[in-house]
Amino acid sequence: MSSQFGLLKTGSFAPFFITQFLGAFNDNLFKNALIVLLTFQAASWTSLKAEVLANLAAGIFILPFFLFSATAGQLADKYDKATLARLVKILEIGIMVVAATGFWLHSLWLLLTALFLLGCHSTLFGPVKYAILPQHLHEDELVGGNALIEAGTFVAILIGTLTGGLLAGAVTHPVWIAVGGLVVAVAGYLTSRGIPTAPPPAPELRVNPNPITETWHNIVFARENRSVFLSILGISWFWLYGALFLAQFPAYAKNVLGGGEATVTLLLATFTVGIGVGSLLCERLSGKRVEIGLVPFGSIGLTLFGLDLAFASPSGLIAGAPLGLWSLLGQIGTWRILADLALIGMFGGFFIVPLYALVQVRSEAKHRARIIAANNILNALFMVVGALAAAAMLSAGLTIPQLFGLGALCNAVVALYIYGLVPEFLLRFLAWLLVHGAYRLEKKGLEHIPLDGPAVLVCNHVSFVDTMVVMGASPRPIRFLLDRRYFHIPILGYLLRRSGAIGIDFDDDQPETFAQAVKEAAATLAADELLALFPEVTLTPDGEIQPFRPLISRILASQPAPVIPMALQGLWGSSFSKIAGRAMQRPFRRGFLSPIALVIGAPLGAAESTPERLQAEVTCLRGECR
Numbered sequence: 001m002s003s004q005f006g007l008l009k010t011g012s013f014a015p016f017f018i019t020q021f022l023g024a025f026n027d028n029l030f031k032n033a034l035i036v037l038l039t040f041q042a043a044s045w046t047s048l049k050a051e052v053l054a055n056l057a058a059g060i061f062i063l064p065f066f067l068f069s070a071t072a073g074q075l076a077d078k079y080d081k082a083t084l085a086r087l088v089k090i091l092e093i094g095i096m097v098v099a100a101t102g103f104w105l106h107s108l109w110l111l112l113t114a115l116f117l118l119g120c121h122s123t124l125f126g127p128v129k130y131a132i133l134p135q136h137l138h139e140d141e142l143v144g145g146n147a148l149i150e151a152g153t154f155v156a157i158l159i160g161t162l163t164g165g166l167l168a169g170a171v172t173h174p175v176w177i178a179v180g181g182l183v184v185a186v187a188g189y190l191t192s193r194g195i196p197t198a199p200p201p202a203p204e205l206r207v208n209p210n211p212i213t214e215t216w217h218n219i220v221f222a223r224e225n226r227s228v229f230l231s232i233l234g235i236s237w238f239w240l241y242g243a244l245f246l247a248q249f250p251a252y253a254k255n256v257l258g259g260g261e262a263t264v265t266l267l268l269a270t271f272t273v274g275i276g277v278g279s280l281l282c283e284r285l286s287g288k289r290v291e292i293g294l295v296p297f298g299s300i301g302l303t304l305f306g307l308d309l310a311f312a313s314p315s316g317l318i319a320g321a322p323l324g325l326w327s328l329l330g331q332i333g334t335w336r337i338l339a340d341l342a343l344i345g346m347f348g349g350f351f352i353v354p355l356y357a358l359v360q361v362r363s364e365a366k367h368r369a370r371i372i373a374a375n376n377i378l379n380a381l382f383m384v385v386g387a388l389a390a391a392a393m394l395s396a397g398l399t400i401p402q403l404f405g406l407g408a409l410c411n412a413v414v415a416l417y418i419y420g421l422v423p424e425f426l427l428r429f430l431a432w433l434l435v436h437g438a439y440r441l442e443k444k445g446l447e448h449i450p451l452d453g454p455a456v457l458v459c460n461h462v463s464f465v466d467t468m469v470v471m472g473a474s475p476r477p478i479r480f481l482l483d484r485r486y487f488h489i490p491i492l493g494y495l496l497r498r499s500g501a502i503g504i505d506f507d508d509d510q511p512e513t514f515a516q517a518v519k520e521a522a523a524t525l526a527a528d529e530l531l532a533l534f535p536e537v538t539l540t541p542d543g544e545i546q547p548f549r550p551l552i553s554r555i556l557a558s559q560p561a562p563v564i565p566m567a568l569q570g571l572w573g574s575s576f577s578k579i580a581g582r583a584m585q586r587p588f589r590r591g592f593l594s595p596i597a598l599v600i601g602a603p604l605g606a607a608e609s610t611p612e613r614l615q616a617e618v619t620c621l622r623g624e625c626r
Contacts, residue, residue: 004144004283012136013145015194019085020129021152022188026092026181027118028160029167030099031061033177034111036168060112064119065380069126070214071207073373076127077366078205081135081198088125089189095121096185100178114178126376131369134360135198139451139475142357143290144283150353151276158272162265201366218374221367228362228371230418231355234295236378237414238352240386241302244407245271245344247387252400254322256313257334262325270338274345281346282353285436289475290357293432294350295425299415301347306408309340313401423498424477430495431472434465439570443473445600448564451475454525455603458552459566460545460618461534464489466568467496470532473598479524481517481533481551506537506549514551522559531555535611545619548611560606565614567621570596 007013035057076084095117102110129149137145167177208214223229246268253263278298286294312333328334363371393403419425435441449455457478459470467480480496484503487493497503502524504517524531535548556563599621604613 004141004147004280007137007141007145007148011194012196013148015191015196016085016132016136017148017152018191019089019188019195020125020149021156022184022191023089023092023121023125024153024156025160025163026096026184026188027061027122028157029164029184030096030118030177030181031057031115032161032164033168033174034115034164036165037174037177038108057112057115060116061119062380062384064116064123065126065376067211068120068123069373069377069380070211070218070370071209072124072376073127073218073370074205074207074214075124076131076369076372077200077202078207079200079203081128081132081200081369082192082195083197084128085125085132085195086189086192088121088128089185089192091117091124092121092185093182093189096178096182099181100175103173103175103178123376127369127372130356130360130372130375132195132198134365134368136196139290139361140288142360143286143288143353146353146356146360147279147282147349150279150349150356154272154275154279158268161268201368215374215377218370218377221364222371222374224364224367225362227422227424228359230422231358232371232375232378234414234418235352235355235359235375236382237411238302238348238355239379240382241306241407241411242275242348243383244386244390245341245404247390248400248403252313256400257328257337258314258323259325259328260322263328266325266338267341270341271345274342275349276345277342278346278349279353280349282350285350286354290354290361291428291432292354292358292425293428293430293472294354296415296419296429297432298347298349298351299411301343302351303408303412303415305340305343305347306411307405309337309344310401310405310408312336312340313404315401420498423495427468427471427495427499430492431468434468435472439469439594439596441469441473442595442597443600444597445602446473446475448600448602449474449476449530450562450603452528454528454559454561455530456525456552456555456561456563456609457530457532457566458535458548458563458614458618459532459598460568460622461536461539462568463539464492466534467492467532469568469596469598470566473600474530476530478530478532481521481531483537504551514554518551518554518558521555525555525559525561531561535614545615545622548615550611552609552611552614556606556609562603563606563609563614564603565601565617565621567599567601567618568596569599569622570594 008017038057095114098117099111099114101107102114130146133142133145133149163180164177167180168174171177208217222232249267249271250264253259253267257263259266282291282294285291314333359371359375360368390403393406394400398406449457457470457474459466463469464486467482467486471478479500479502481502481504482496484505487497487501487503502517502520504514521531521533533552535552536546537549538546552563601617601621604617
């Protein structure tokens, strides 16, 4: 994980990271300090009940996300994001002055105005926060950068929340809360001055001030790419799911665990540390690339450990409540609950970091900030709907552990729905499991696969899982052209069909069959996508390369593109290969976690990529040059 922490030493990332960290810290410092102050001193400020004030404050803070996210996205696409970041920090300084005035004058409405303005501050910074990363980081740094941003944000929220609560109870006059916030805001402005320039992708854009129509436009931009839009829905679902747990921590700590304020802090810290660890592990697990195969892995953990938390929770209040923190930690069941919370957070990191990176990579650059704005709007909407649904179910008699269990089951349903619509997630998950769990894959020459533009990948064919291995190694999505018989393999065949793989019946002599396959393959290349095929067509019966079929020549004649030869080594003799036409029956015949390799050669031009030349290149990549 050293490489992602190395980003904190770079001038392109460190100033921005510190700026966003201080902003998230300050938002939560002021918000929580105000809520604690109004909760325990409500009578001196207003006749409203403390519970009403707490919910009113939460609603006021989130309202700007609905009103101004669309405008914020336009501004981030139209103007330099570094300049916008500095202007937002100047706004934050002014907000703290308003807050200080409100505390000095003992004016509740001035304080709520400051809280609303802090919500505006977060709304304006949101599109800048995620849209700037692809401009300052290389693609192989995006996962690590997003991991640091997610981990840093949650740690800032935790520290800000705790600091705000402590300040509210410790200061002699509440104006010192705003003074502390002012110091943080000034520090944030100073660090923002070090953010490198980030030129706007759409300087000609005319800003539409209507939040309703512009919100719809932003959602339309997001829906242009199906995987981007469904990733946004996945991110929004995660925020709903996470907020569902976080919102219940105070009541859960008091009424279920029998603890006090320190227990709430412990639950929050455990959950936050889990998210931080999971986010930071993403880079190592994904090999420094956008690995969406981690997303199903994350959703599995979110469901399993959410259910276990529901079952691990006490059915009645623990005897002797209220318990001190050390007494509670003396209960063996408490450690299971803490482990569940930490693992929910960790798998949440596996879930959300690749989704944010995918949105950044696959969004059109000139619309990226507005797509991030659409994401922020949907995040806020999902959290509000989730909070209302949770309140309704708790009012109807559902217990908090039952609410956790129901949320975990809903998470499984949502995950299956999204993966059914975009099978690429599950395909990448299976590929990731194969190359990290069943084998140890060594990738040689991966730099030869272009990060953009069309290319044809050709590879020798030694096992039933060759598609998974090639997919697991590639930094980009691949569309396969395969013998139609593969579509009859359980699970794999279904996923290949749903992912758009091109099937062809090589036993069919009708010209129309081949013409249609060539047409689809050419269209794939014309769309600047990667196409992969195994020119041998069938599995090798003896481990040797079989003659390459001429289909590749017909495709390149229709749509020329670079051709990248590849060779698989080590899979022959595994349970997924076959000898004399029969599949191997003994699982992992070569041993669990056996080393395999995918050797990738330099690209060849379309004109020189004859079947004979490609067969010779693949043979040579296997170490059998003649």
